[in-house]
Amino acid sequence: MTALTRAAAAEWLKLRTLRSTWWFLGGALALMLLVAMLDASDTAAALRAQGGAAGSVDAAAPAMSALPWARVVLGALGLLVMTSEFATRSIMVTLACTPSRTRLLLAKACVVVAAVFAAGVVLAALTVAASAPLLGEYVDLDAGVLGGQLLTMGAHLALVAALALGLGALVRRSAGALTVLFVLLLVLPLVLQEAADPLGAEFLVTAADFTPGPAADRFMAGESVFGLVLAGWAVVAVAAGAWALRARDA
Amino acid sequence: MIALDRLTKRYGDTTAVDDLTLELTPGVVTGFLGPNGAGKSTTMRMILGLDAPTSGTVLVDGRRYRDLTRPLHTIGALLDARAVHPARSGRDHLRAVARSQGIGSSRVEEVLALTGMSEAARRRAGTYSLGMSQRLGIAGALLGDPGVLMLDEPVNGLDPDGVRWIRTLLRSLAAEGRTVFVSSHLMSEMERTADRLVILGRGRLIADELTERLLAGDGVRVRGPHLRPLADALPGARWTGPGELTVPGLTGEQVGRKALELGLVISELGPIGTSLEDSYLHLTASSTEYGARP
Numbered sequence: 001m002t003a004l005t006r007a008a009a010a011e012w013l014k015l016r017t018l019r020s021t022w023w024f025l026g027g028a029l030a031l032m033l034l035v036a037m038l039d040a041s042d043t044a045a046a047l048r049a050q051g052g053a054a055g056s057v058d059a060a061a062p063a064m065s066a067l068p069w070a071r072v073v074l075g076a077l078g079l080l081v082m083t084s085e086f087a088t089r090s091i092m093v094t095l096a097c098t099p100s101r102t103r104l105l106l107a108k109a110c111v112v113v114a115a116v117f118a119a120g121v122v123l124a125a126l127t128v129a130a131s132a133p134l135l136g137e138y139v140d141l142d143a144g145v146l147g148g149q150l151l152t153m154g155a156h157l158a159l160v161a162a163l164a165l166g167l168g169a170l171v172r173r174s175a176g177a178l179t180v181l182f183v184l185l186l187v188l189p190l191v192l193q194e195a196a197d198p199l200g201a202e203f204l205v206t207a208a209d210f211t212p213g214p215a216a217d218r219f220m221a222g223e224s225v226f227g228l229v230l231a232g233w234a235v236v237a238v239a240a241g242a243w244a245l246r247a248r249d250a
Numbered sequence: 251m252i253a254l255d256r257l258t259k260r261y262g263d264t265t266a267v268d269d270l271t272l273e274l275t276p277g278v279v280t281g282f283l284g285p286n287g288a289g290k291s292t293t294m295r296m297i298l299g300l301d302a303p304t305s306g307t308v309l310v311d312g313r314r315y316r317d318l319t320r321p322l323h324t325i326g327a328l329l330d331a332r333a334v335h336p337a338r339s340g341r342d343h344l345r346a347v348a349r350s351q352g353i354g355s356s357r358v359e360e361v362l363a364l365t366g367m368s369e370a371a372r373r374r375a376g377t378y379s380l381g382m383s384q385r386l387g388i389a390g391a392l393l394g395d396p397g398v399l400m401l402d403e404p405v406n407g408l409d410p411d412g413v414r415w416i417r418t419l420l421r422s423l424a425a426e427g428r429t430v431f432v433s434s435h436l437m438s439e440m441e442r443t444a445d446r447l448v449i450l451g452r453g454r455l456i457a458d459e460l461t462e463r464l465l466a467g468d469g470v471r472v473r474g475p476h477l478r479p480l481a482d483a484l485p486g487a488r489w490t491g492p493g494e495l496t497v498p499g500l501t502g503e504q505v506g507r508k509a510l511e512l513g514l515v516i517s518e519l520g521p522i523g524t525s526l527e528d529s530y531l532h533l534t535a536s537s538t539e540y541g542a543r544p
Contacts, residue, residue, distance in 0.1 A: 001352055003319060010350035017342040018335070089333035092300060093343075093390065096327055097350035099299050099316040249301040 007098045007107035015081065015111055025119050028073040032127040035066035040134035047138045059141040060149040062131040063124055064220050067153060070123060071160050071185070071216065078112045078161030079177050082168030082241070091250050101245035105169055109162050109238050116161040120154035155227065156216055160185075162234040163212060169241025184233075185213040251276055251429055252297060252325075252398060257306035259292050259453075266292040268453035269306070274431050276397065279424045281444030281461070282433035285534055289453035290433045291329065294402050298327055310398060322351045322394030328387035329402045336376025340367060340386045343375055347390050361389040366415075380407025388419075398429040405439055417443045437530050441465065451534045466521065469498035470505050473518035480509055496522065 001009070015021055040062035047056065058064075082105075085091040098104045128146065132139050164181050171177040192208035195201070208214055209226075212233045218226040252274040259267040267289040274280050284290050295301040297308050299315035310318065310325050318324050334343050344358045362368045365385040370378065375386065384407055391399055399420075405413045420443055424430045434440050440447060440461075447464055449457040457464065472480070473494045481487045481495055484505070490496040497505050502519050509516050 006320075006350050006352050010346045013342065013346045013349055014335075014338070017338050017346070019337060084335065088335045089330055090335050092295075092298075092329055092333045093347065095300055096298050097322060097347055099318065099321060249295075 003098070003100070004103055004107055004110075007103055008110050010097065011081075011107050011111040012115070015115060020080070021077065024073055024077040025123070028070040028119075029123050029126060031069040031073060032063065032066040032123055033130050035069055036062040036127045036131035037134055039065045040131040044135050044138055052138060054137045055140045057135050057138045057140060058149075059132040059135070059139050059146055060124075060128050060153075062135070063127040064149070064153065066127060066131075067124075067156065067220060068213075068217075070120070070157060072182075074116050074120065074157050075160045075164040075181050075185070076178060077164075078116065079164040079168040079181060080174060081108055081112055082165055083172060083174040083177055086172045087174060095250050102242045105165075105238060105242045105245060109165055112161050112165050113158045117154045117158035120157035121150050123157075124150045124153035152220060152222075152224075152227070156219055156230065159227075159230045159234045160212070160216060163230075163237045166234065166237025166239070166241035170237070170244045184211065185216075189214045251311055252400070252431060253309045253312075254293070254297075255307045255309075257293065257296060257308060258304050259289070259296060259301060260304045265453050267296070267303075270450075270453070270455055272448060272455065272458070274398075274429050276429045277424055277427050278445040279420050279430040279432060279443055281440035281447045282431060282450065283435070283437060283440055283447060283530060284433075284450035284456075286435070287452075288450040288534075290450055291402055292453075293450070294327070294329055294400060294431075294433065297325075297400060298329065300329075320351045320394065322347070322353075322396060324394075324396055325398040325400060326391030326394055326396040327400040327402075328384070328391045328404060329400075331380065331383035331387040331406070334375040334383065334386065337374055339372050340375050340378070340382075340389075341371035343386065344371075344390055344393065348393055351394055353393055357393060361392045364392065365389040381409060381412050384408055385412070388416075396428070398431070399423055400431045402433050403435070404432060405434060405436060413439065449530065449533055456533050469496060469500060469522050470502045471496050471518070471520060471522050472505055472509070472516060474509070474514060474516040476514060479512045480505075480514055483508055483512060493517075 043057055043062065085094055094104065095101070098107065128150070132141065164177070167180050167184075168177045171180055189208040189211045192204045192211065196204035209218065210229055212230060215226045215229040215233070219230055254270050254272040257267055257270040258265065270293060282290050292301060296303050297310065297315065308315070315321060315325075341358065341362065344362065345355060348355065348358050359368070362371050365388055367382065367385050367389055370382055375383065378386065384404055388401070388404060391401065405416050408416060417439070420430050420432060424445070432444070444461050447457065447459055447461050448455065471490070471494065475493060477493060477495050481489065484497050484500070486499060487495045487497045502521060506516070506519055
């Protein structure tokens with residue numbers, strides 16, 4: 001086993017032996033089910049009132065509309081993988097075991113990405129299974145398309161969690177890192193869009209699309225190039241986190 | 251073996267560790283003493299690579315800590331017994347540490363048994379008493395069967411049984427040829443455990459001596475029924491009790507010979523042992539950061 005796989009094995013054990021990990025996954029599932037099922041029944045009711053065409057709604061659409069909620073919950077999970085080490089001071093033991101900061105963060109990133117991807121696909125599948133039937137005759141179900149969408153949803157959640165992990169390493173405190181995550185996902189695109197008009201700078205609207213939140217949305221909508229944008233954010237955040245871990249005393 | 255070479259750590263204007271050069275050798279227990287804020291923990295953190303020195307170097311078995319591939323096989327350390335995620339069980343904590351070093355789970359059970367933590371290992375670490383946390387930390391330090399052990403205040407929070415257990419453990423680890431480096435503010439404990447004492451004050455090395463030499467006092471104490479002639483014959487002698495003289499600067503033999511010359515009966519004659527506490531307070535008097543002022 002290489003040093004990286006040993007570190008990753010330890011991090012995986014640490015992640016799965018915390019009850020809070022399972023609470024986060026349960027919470028994300030509950031939120032997604034709730035939002036997706038409400039969305040599905042609302043959509044169906046609206047179509048019924050307008051006399052919409054049968055098979056006009058994508059089976060995964062309600063689940064996708066619920067995804068931004070899971071994004072925040074699983075982002076917090078990824079963030080805590082790093083910040084809880086500082087809060088409990090267990091970072092001392094962790095770094096004594098794995099002295100290379102870069103290797104440690106890389107190991108954590110691998111574990112977070114793999115675990116959140118797998119959990120995300122399962123969450124998405126369960127949410128589609130619970131919400132799609134509520135669309136009744138308006139559902140448009142194509143197994144091949146749905147499979148791709150489930151993988152995209154999992155990848156999207158995994159990338160946001162990796163982004164949050166990097167922020168956790170950069171900021172160290174849970175509350176601070178969570179604030180930065182919120183600003184990056186929700187506030188920054190709004191500010192850019194609002195500022196575009198008074199400043200007469202149209203490019204800010206375009207720029208807003210490239211911030212993590214909107215990029216994640218467009219990735220979900222099927223524009224795979226925005227998956228790369230989101231991945232870029234995750235890579236930058238993890239790299240910045242690794243730099244901060246190396247530069248500062250533990 | 252741990253080698254510190256001109257190790258220095260500064261935080262802004264304050265110097266936590268000041269030009270510390272030290273070699274910790276195998277086979278002995280080295281006690282690390284000093285008042286609060288003397289820089290003991292900072293030194294230990296630099297040995298583990300947690301804090302980067304401002305200048306100077308630390309080598310463990312000739313290598314920098316960060317260059318050790320499976321560090322726990324070289325050096326096992328316990329710096330802060332409470333630095334464990336409180337929601338994880340003691341056993342899972344150790345298993346994670348073991349995984350990171352490629353150590354199997356059977357070794358985890360071994361160190362749990364060795365530290366008397368087998369029973370408690372399934373409980374969440376947050377429910378442990380300080381003494382149990384110390385035992386868990388020591389179990390972690392022993393996990394990789396390292397040649398060097400470094401423990402920061404290991405007897406803190408232990409009951410008398412635990413204190414004796416630690417003392418025996420440290421002595422036997424050193425007897426096996428390992429380097430044992432242990433800090434404490436309990437001087438009486440160090441007096442019994444350490445072969446060598448390193449005393450730090452305001453980040454500077456104040457003393458580095460064999461324990462027995464540090465404890466050896468200066469002069470002898472003599473008791474007997476009629477010692478007045480002896481007191482008159484020996485210049486520096488002074489009365490320190492009824493029928494008791496203290497004679498600085500002379501050996502027991504010299505004082506005994508004098509008494510024989512004078513034909514005096516002596517009931518007791520022996521060296522003055524200073525307690526480590528006295529020597530320690532004497533040595534650190536000028537370097538106590540938060541000393542009480544009269």
